[in-house]
Amino acid sequence: MASREQFSSKFGFIMAAAGSAIGLGNIWGFPTQTASNGGAAFVVVYFAMAFCLAYPALMAELIIGRHSKSNILTALRGIAPTKATRRIGSGVGMYGVIIASLILSFYGIVAGWMLAYLAESITNMLGWSEASEWLTNFGNTRNIITMGIFMVLTMSIISSGISSGIEKWSTRLMPMLMVILFALIAYVMTQDGAMNGLKIYLVPDFSQLKPSLILDAMGQAFFSLSLGVGTMLVYGSYLSDKESLPKLGVMVTLVDSGTAFVAGLLIIPAIYVAREHGTNIFTDSGELIAGPDLIFQVLPALFDSMGEIGIFVAFAFFTLMSIASLTSSISMLEVPVSLAVEETPASRRQATWIIGTLIFGCSTVILFNFDQLFGFVISLTTVYSQPMLGLMLCVFAGWIWHRDSLLKEIKSGHPEIEGTFFWKIWPNYVKFVCPILVLVTLIQSVAA
Numbered sequence: 001m002a003s004r005e006q007f008s009s010k011f012g013f014i015m016a017a018a019g020s021a022i023g024l025g026n027i028w029g030f031p032t033q034t035a036s037n038g039g040a041a042f043v044v045v046y047f048a049m050a051f052c053l054a055y056p057a058l059m060a061e062l063i064i065g066r067h068s069k070s071n072i073l074t075a076l077r078g079i080a081p082t083k084a085t086r087r088i089g090s091g092v093g094m095y096g097v098i099i100a101s102l103i104l105s106f107y108g109i110v111a112g113w114m115l116a117y118l119a120e121s122i123t124n125m126l127g128w129s130e131a132s133e134w135l136t137n138f139g140n141t142r143n144i145i146t147m148g149i150f151m152v153l154t155m156s157i158i159s160s161g162i163s164s165g166i167e168k169w170s171t172r173l174m175p176m177l178m179v180i181l182f183a184l185i186a187y188v189m190t191q192d193g194a195m196n197g198l199k200i201y202l203v204p205d206f207s208q209l210k211p212s213l214i215l216d217a218m219g220q221a222f223f224s225l226s227l228g229v230g231t232m233l234v235y236g237s238y239l240s241d242k243e244s245l246p247k248l249g250v251m252v253t254l255v256d257s258g259t260a261f262v263a264g265l266l267i268i269p270a271i272y273v274a275r276e277h278g279t280n281i282f283t284d285s286g287e288l289i290a291g292p293d294l295i296f297q298v299l300p301a302l303f304d305s306m307g308e309i310g311i312f313v314a315f316a317f318f319t320l321m322s323i324a325s326l327t328s329s330i331s332m333l334e335v336p337v338s339l340a341v342e343e344t345p346a347s348r349r350q351a352t353w354i355i356g357t358l359i360f361g362c363s364t365v366i367l368f369n370f371d372q373l374f375g376f377v378i379s380l381t382t383v384y385s386q387p388m389l390g391l392m393l394c395v396f397a398g399w400i401w402h403r404d405s406l407l408k409e410i411k412s413g414h415p416e417i418e419g420t421f422f423w424k425i426w427p428n429y430v431k432f433v434c435p436i437l438v439l440v441t442l443i444q445s446v447a448a
């Protein structure tokens with residue numbers, strides 16, 4: 001067997017993992033959840049969740065992945081000591097692979113919308129008004145075309161492998177994403193109304209701290225760090241034994257939460273600038289518009305009202321959204337592809353194009369039955385399955401995997417870790433605290 005590919009550097013891994021984590025969940029989900037959940041109060045709870053629950057769960061994935069050097073299914077089967085637990089491992093692994101594929105099938109649709117609006121900003125620059133109109137029509141033909149282009153981009157990167165696909169593109173695109181994000185914030189801050197948005201975002205309203213907010217923050221942290229479905233496990237499996245996992249995990253968590261926070265400095269002020277320009281920013285029931293209408297109506301109306309420069313702002317904004325989507329979608333596709341490459345005779349190329357096309361087919365089915373399926377698939381995957389799978393992965397790390405082998409993996413390459421806070425706390429934390437916390441989320445989401 002050819003030797004397994006690896007990330008060529010620590011920086012490459014951080015860019016890839018941050019690329020997976022930073023996505024629509026950060027730039028769109030987090031700011032709007034914050035705005036509708038009492039501003040900074042939500043931010044505080046979210047950060048607590050990210051570091052007290054998501055980080056330890058992320059560590060479970062990275063450690064299992066790096067130890068097993070394989071896809072999620074083989075990894076879980078490999079650390080299970082008995083026939084029965086091995087069977088459970090295969091089941092959980094397969095469940096993860098299916099959920100990762102389903103997440104990609106709805107994510108691809110949304111990313112296709114972003115690409116359409118990106119193309120629209122370009123046709124606007126060129127003065128092609130008919131093309132612009134077509135690009136914003138949300139018809140199925142447009143949706144399928146832009147989604148198809150997005151999937152082809154995703155597949156091209158994945159078929160090139162780890163270092164010359166995932167790593168190469170993440171290290172190029174993530175710095176670009178950061179530059180665009182900060183440039184847009186700087187611009188929006190100079191606009192009238194931005195300070196009102198900033199106030200809504202940063203002044204906490206603790207009267208809104210209700211149990212559902214705490215649980216929302218937990219779900220958001222899970223989605224944002226790409227947990228449960230094996231993305232981080234697979235990325236961890238391409239890491240060299242020399243790297244210190246706890247430190248890398250902290251860095252990824254910090255970059256992910258930091259970017260979510262910073263994205264709030266863009267989106268929420270932008271909403272209030274739009275209001276200043278006469279756009280309605282509230283729903284009929286008086287809540288802040290947060291869903292697709294925010295991204296595809298409120299913000300475009302704002303860009304339109306900015307005159308010439310608005311076209312460039314729109315271009316920058318939809319480039320930002322498209323990059324964020326792409327570096328996340330590649331990590332989703334890598335989950336089923338790594339399984340196929342390692343467990344079937346298929347080459348990476350064949351596996352990528354076959355699986356990618358199947359997922360594209362799923363997205364098309366969702367598009368044609370949008371009202372029935374779109375929301376259903378999102379809640380099935382992100383609300384129910386991600387926490388459930390996260391819980392199972394913590395159980396695998398804490399209960400099923402032999403403790404000595406787990407400790408040996410943590411120490412691998414870093415004997416000095418023995419005796420540190422992480423060493424003393426994490427193994428029991430992931431065994432007891434994480435599953436209980438996740439269980440609470442789960443029960444809440446079932447009861448809701």
Ligand code: PHE
Pocket residue numbers: 020021022023024025026103223224225226227229231328329331332
């Ligand atoms: N973390 C990504 C985001 O914030 C979404 C994602 C979920 C990516 C699951 C991979 C796996 O948008």
